[in-house]
Amino acid sequence: MSHEEAQLERIVNLGGDRHKILEFYEDWASTYARDVVEGIGYTGHVLTAKAVTARVGPEAEILDVGCGTGLVAVELKQRRPALRIDGIDLTRGMLDEAEETQAYRSLVLGDMNHPLDADDDTYDGIVSSGVFTTGHVGPERIDELVRVARPGAPIVLAIRDTAWEGEGFSAHVDLLERQGRLRVEESRREPYLLKTGVFCQLCVLAAA
Structure with missing residues (x-):
């Protein structure tokens, strides 16, 4: 097992301990992207950025949830340079790395397991890769993304396929659609970690 694979295995096994997760990502921030x-x-940053930019205008306001070191925002800016991107992440070390990319309008320290500091109907698009998963952020927090998205705005999530079904994400998305709070525009399985054979569910939602 490579160092990188061991790191991913370790984070999944932290059991959702917020202090340990915070410490883990702070320690990994400087080399995480590489x-x-x-x-x-x-591939999550490429998959999600491509899906979002296909569905928003050139100067759209985008929220990057769990932005990490800024991989998604860099991809977004390469495709749509005028996008206005706000990022939120749990760790200061990751945000410091993200700031170096100069891809963001603003960066905020925050925990997606708590309400976002944003008004209803704020964003033209929302993107998140790898945050909604085992031991990190659960399916019920998708509701908060729906709240801050403008009607019709795309909410693009890359969720590891083992978590998609096993952690209840698929069931919760179905529930929100039945309640009329969103609609599923696209949901498909995609290669996620090319060197380890891991897949994700790329889910494109539209806020109602």
Whole structure:
């Protein structure tokens, strides 16, 4: 098992302990982007950025949830340079790395397991890759993304396929759609970690 694979295995096994998760990502921040992209062939930033930019205008306001070191925002800016992107992440170390990309309008320290500091109907698009998963953020927190998204805004999530069904994300998305709070525009399985054979569910929702 490579160092990068061991890191991912470790984070899944932290049991949702917020202090340990925070410490883990603070320690990993300086090499995270290189490790996941070059080390294990991470694709979530590319998949989600492509899906969002296909559905928003050139100067849309985008929320990057669990922005990490800024991989998604860099991809977004390469495709749509005038996008206005706000990022939120749990760790200061990750935000410091994200700030270096100069891809964000604002960066905020925050925990997606608590309400977002944003008004209803704020964003033209929301993107999140790898945050909604085992031991991190559960399916019920998707409701908060729906709240801050403008009607019709795309909410694009890349969720590891083992968590998609096993952690109840698929069931919760179905529930929100039945309640009329969103609609599922697209949901498909995609390669996620190319060097380890791991897949994700790329889910494109539209806020009602």
